[in-house]
Amino acid sequence: MVNLNGTILDQNEVNITLENRGYKYGDALFETLKVVHSKIFFWEDHYFRLMASMRILRMEIPMEFTMEFLEQEIIKTISVNGLAKSAARVRLNIDRGEGGKYTPITKNINYSIVVDELENEFYTIDTKPYTVDLFKDYYMSPGLLSTIKTNNKIINVLGSIYAQENSFENCLLLNTNKNVVEVLNGNLFLVKGKTIKTPPLEDGCLKGVMRKQLIEIITKLEDYELLEASISPFELQKADELFTTNVITGIQPITNYRKKSFTTHVATLLVEKLNVKVRLS
Structure with missing residues (x-):
């Protein structure tokens, strides 16, 4: 199950059109998060990097994009995937909606949240040949x-x-x-x-x-x-x-x-x- 703009959907139900700016121009950014037992590691640092990145890309940050709101959406997505008591990898993706050529025609912001289960809850050293x-x-x-x-x-x-x-x-x-x-x-x-x-x-x-x-x-x-x-x-x-x-x-x-x-x-x-x-x- 994935989270698309706050709505939980089966992955097969998610439709990204050919006009999506993230798909069409790479007009998007993302955060990769590690979440263990519903605790987001270093969430404050991720959040402020995300806000700074959106400003650098001249995205209009929605009023509801508070730290608490996005954290709740992430935890909600983890929970519906049965990973609230496990370790999870989360990708929070932000794009500028649809339409336009290089210049956007709206100030819309889309977000999506995708999660996968992780093996290790904490950090370990892997000394295999690398x-x-x-x-x-x-x-x-x-x-x-x-x-x-x-x-x-x-x-x-x-x-x-x-x-x-x-x-x-x-x-x-x-x-x-x-x-x-x-x-x-x-x-x-x-x-x-x-x-x-x-x-x-x-x-x-x-x-x-x-x-x-x-x-x-x-x-x-x-x-x-x-x-x-x-x-x-x-x-x-x-x-x-x-x-x-x-x-x-x-x-x-x-x-x-x-x-x-x-x-x-x-x-x-x-x-x-x-x-x-x-x-x-």
Whole structure:
């Protein structure tokens, strides 16, 4: 069952027309949420990122789009799918309705909520082999639009196909300045000695909610220094550790990049602190 503008429907009953702007122009954005026992992880951060993203896209935010209203709609959708006492992945999609060419003809806003069951309630470390490579066919643009979760994800799609064809678990994306910005499904962190580095938003990386949580955790660690600074491809093979982040997986260690193997010590430490933060929030 899905939630379309507040109405619960069977998935087969949902009709998206050819004039839908999200379908036609990618004029849409989304949030991916992890919900456990009807508690949305980091909901405030997701909500404020969503509001900021809608403003960047010049969407007119409906008056009813309060934090409480959207939370209720998410929990309602989880409940009708029998997942109120389980872990769930939620996609909250926002589009600008129907009609018009590039210029919208209305200020309508549609929303939809789709849920899937997840196995893990809290975050764990997966140390199975996880090999990545650079995806160099196309480059991301530095700047504000690259930092938000719009439905324009063609580079991520092409990178995923490249990874599948070459038996990689993931790929690293570059911007037009040839700096490493992120992976296909999340942010990137690099560990060298006692320094933990992640690309800055100015390089075009996603303004990830999990990225924000880890930055807050790392800045409180006495033994490590956090840097938000550009990462060149040459730094990857000199790193002690690489890991990726998103709100569904939490932290995913990268074990191999080309001929280099990496440790997972810092990722393991951070997962423990992340779960403590989740429990206390």
